[in-house]
Amino acid sequence: MKKALWLTLAMLPALANAQKANPPAHFEPLAFLAGSCWKGQFADGKQLDEHCFEWVYGGFFLRDRHTVSGGPAPYGGETIYYFDAPSKTMHYLYINVLGGNSRGTVTANGDVLQFPEEQYRDGTQQLTYRSSWRRDGNDAYVVLTESKTPDGWKEAWRVRMERQKKP
Numbered sequence: 001m002k003k004a005l006w007l008t009l010a011m012l013p014a015l016a017n018a019q020k021a022n023p024p025a026h027f028e029p030l031a032f033l034a035g036s037c038w039k040g041q042f043a044d045g046k047q048l049d050e051h052c053f054e055w056v057y058g059g060f061f062l063r064d065r066h067t068v069s070g071g072p073a074p075y076g077g078e079t080i081y082y083f084d085a086p087s088k089t090m091h092y093l094y095i096n097v098l099g100g101n102s103r104g105t106v107t108a109n110g111d112v113l114q115f116p117e118e119q120y121r122d123g124t125q126q127l128t129y130r131s132s133w134r135r136d137g138n139d140a141y142v143v144l145t146e147s148k149t150p151d152g153w154k155e156a157w158r159v160r161m162e163r164q165k166k167p
Contacts, residue, residue, distance in 0.1 A: 024060070030081060034055050050066070062081040064080075081106065099122050104118035113132065
């Protein structure tokens with residue numbers, strides 16, 4: 001038992017360095033997000049959206065911890081981005097505090113990350129949505145999320161996310 005603990009402690013510096021490793025090339029379209037928190041205000045002027053991105057497991061995955069403050073109730077979620085080698089496609093898994101989840105893919109088209117039509121479920125509702133994140137310089141991106149209605153696609157929200165300065 002003591003040997004296992006000692007071995008784990010001895011490996012911590014190596015694990016810390018692995019977290020700083022350069023990510024694989026397939027993550028290049030998402031790399032600008034990593035190591036930063038991004039904030040943006042919803043159109044209502046009350047709710048603030050924050051996403052903090054970090055490489056995990058030696059850069060093989062990208063984690064996005066997400067919170068929305070200023071709404072009727074606290075909200076948060078987490079997304080893990082990963083590369084599926086057999087399909088050569090970037091995927092994500094999103095989970096949130098409501099017990100909701102969604103899975104999907106991410107593709108890059110120039111300065112735009114595209115999240116094609118996917119399903120969100122939380123046990124009480126099911127929504128069909130799609131999103132795009134368009135780079136706006138080095139320190140911002142614009143999120144456009146649309147939901148599918150019987151009348152077609154409707155804008156659900158648009159938020160300009162700005163990189164936060166590190167203290």
